[in-house]
Amino acid sequence: VASDHKLPSIRTVASLARVSTATVSNVLNARRSVAPELAARVQSAVEELGYIADLGASRLRSRKSAIAGALVPDIGNPFFGAFLATLESAARREGFDLLIVSSGGDPGQETARLRALLTWRPAGVIVIPCDDSFPAYEVASAAGVPVVAADRMPGDTPVDLVSVDNCEVARRVTEHLLAGGRRRILAVASHLAIANMRERCDGIRDAVAAMGGSALVEVLEAGLTFGEMRAHIAARLAAQPCPDAVFALNNVGTLAAVDALAAAGLSMPRDIALAGFDDDIWMHVVSPPITAVCQPVEEIAMAAWTRLMARIGGDESPPRQVRLACTVALRGSSGAAPGHPAFRQPADSLAVC
Amino acid sequence: VASDHKLPSIRTVASLARVSTATVSNVLNARRSVAPELAARVQSAVEELGYIADLGASRLRSRKSAIAGALVPDIGNPFFGAFLATLESAARREGFDLLIVSSGGDPGQETARLRALLTWRPAGVIVIPCDDSFPAYEVASAAGVPVVAADRMPGDTPVDLVSVDNCEVARRVTEHLLAGGRRRILAVASHLAIANMRERCDGIRDAVAAMGGSALVEVLEAGLTFGEMRAHIAARLAAQPCPDAVFALNNVGTLAAVDALAAAGLSMPRDIALAGFDDDIWMHVVSPPITAVCQPVEEIAMAAWTRLMARIGGDESPPRQVRLACTVALRGSSGAAPGHPAFRQPADSLAVC
DNA sequence: ATGAAAGCGCTAACAA
């Protein structure tokens, strides 16, 4: 854990440049004006020594942190990966580095990992909560660190939030399924403790209710991993009556559904329709291509970052909850079955919003 | 950037527990033995105040860092995402947090982002280099920070490295393609400046050479993004003579190839065979399922972490370069064309290694 | 076993 190597400090630079440490600091941070000649001497000393400032020490003294924290359920999930990638480039543009930790979807870990984040005294944190309990919020606000939540509405916690219009978009997709003649819809959620899952289910039920009755919705809590979800879906497909449409409410569920449908020998869209959340490239290279909800993940990340920067900058206004709009890529997997009046030849990737 | 909130410091804890700051430190770090009564007082003061130690300050004084850096080309790429997820959990198990930055595949950024990492004084860094130039190595070793490279052999830099047997596995896959009667192989690389791409091409050529001549290999440098790669592949497929096998050498290329083949109206494995690097779940839910090389990404990450921990612990032995074995999931996309003597009904996901 | 005091690298206040 120790390195005996001794890096040059600001004092090394100062003495080589024959100025005070304060002057070095002022040159490097462009804070007070410094005579060009001294500045040049400092710069060349920095080059010569390969000096790299210690931002930990800087933060300690100045009480200004150039690090932000990000807490997500799983770094390896492509949805969160895309979120983090956008967040990182946004952070870099403003001179922040990003300390990333993952909770594994476990609220206990959420607290533990947030505490670990806070030991580095980030200027703020962006959190995708595990579920409504959102224990990270208490910890961070007790520490006076600004928090912005993303993707999931954490219960009724009064926190800044950026998420999407889950209910609305799920309703639109469901209307599309109903228009194609589907009447027994299986909604595949991860866990209903996650707010966006509940909102998506609500949208499905809204569409069915608005239609006036003959359709049924069944919600399956299928778990967090691919294996769990596939097993739950497969078990349900083996039971009677078989649904005539599957709507998977997250990216893992969509993949699991495709796999389970194929394993059950059900063909889309003839035997069953499929729609899923979180568009990904593979969904339009398969045959039939998969109808999917496109969440604007880059925009979510950008909006969360912008909000966090405002809070870090001292914004004390009431928490704001933003909902961004999703689009839907209608593709072959969710078309009407042949023989249904709404049937038509599949047109690839006709985006609707 | 500033927070006016004042967190409890070790002094706050000390005075509430009526002990010295040294005792608090000793209790929290279990360093020297402390009377049980004092320890209890410290613990309850910590609880009461919600004290969270400042590891930046701790590192400053103790010169021991509990943070490690990770530098990858792209956080959003699922391959690197899986790598980082494993790395993070390995790090956490040893009490380290992970500062993650991405270079975007640009060597200039590689240097810049590594410098940013070093401002936090990590105990060590794990780097997936952009290409052979590996500028990060110079910077980090000049700073005396241990570096472990992963995934890509950076030229002849004498650095610890964990990667896979690229040449060997590419050779095996190619032999399989040749056995299926394929004779015009298109190898789709990102850039040949990346060592693992060259090694994979070498393996392909080895197999072709060993076979004795009638087969051809053509290497396409298709770029880093999905869009670029798809466009390059599509352009090549439109030209004559059309390859009868495509071997995509990374995950993005595989996706791009599937898309380009479909767009060109080529059917697998009848018109053309496809094999790709980096197995992913979608590859076996599509039809036909895609033959893929499975890199042991978790093992790569674990091995890299283990090596870094050894270096951080003071291991001064010569750099070690480890090659892990890949497996191949043989699936329908790469079977022999109907009519060829090697043709047989597709069996799904028959793993060979 | 415990406490007092020094100092890690840096910046902010104050002096010149």
Place this chain on the structure above:
DNA sequence: TTGTTAGCGCTTTCAT
């Protein structure tokens, strides 16, 4: 404009 000094929160001597 520049330098001097103090001190951020912590750990580590060194004293007791």
